[in-house]
Amino acid sequence: MEPHKIVRNKELNIWEALIPVFALVIMLAYNVFVFGDDAISGSNQFILLMGAAVAAAVGHFNKVSFDTMMDNVGTNLKSVSSAIIILLLVGSLAAAWLVSGIIPAMIYFGIKLINPTIFLPTAVII
Known part of the structure; x- marks a missing residue:
């Protein structure tokens, strides 16, 4: 059994942290533009999943492990x-x-x- 190594992740600057937010807003605006009144009928959930994928990609780009991301998601959901x-x-x-x-x-x-x-x-x- 190998010992756990401590990984120090660099802190994101404000622009890297806002990439998922901007992507989500742009995708939701596009969704409303394309589907109009029908945008609320189900396509928003897919857009939210795509926003989560963008956030995961930013985390992966900054060398944050998948387990760390899932632990933080679980902590946030509990709160x-x-x-x-x-x-x-x-x-x-x-x-x-x-x-x-x-x-x-x-x-x-x-x-x-x-x-x-x-x-x-x-x-x-x-």
Whole structure:
């Protein structure tokens, strides 16, 4: 069994670190330009995977091992998993309220209580 050797990776400058971000923004803009309203139907997931591939390529170019990248991805996913679960629960609660008619009822009775001409300014104040 060979001992683990410590590898010191050089720090990225700001432009190298922004390459995956710029690539992702450009690919998403192209996706919306090509698919228009249908861009949300599934092609965005592929673009996100391509952005991850660009980030992995930048890491490989800077001699970061694949195991290090996967360990950091796992650490980041562990740190945001509770926030993702909260967002999923809030989304499911809002969907249940919308389907059951609670949100339309709140809008209906809110418009009955407040004059529709001042509804938006009142909503901003509240």
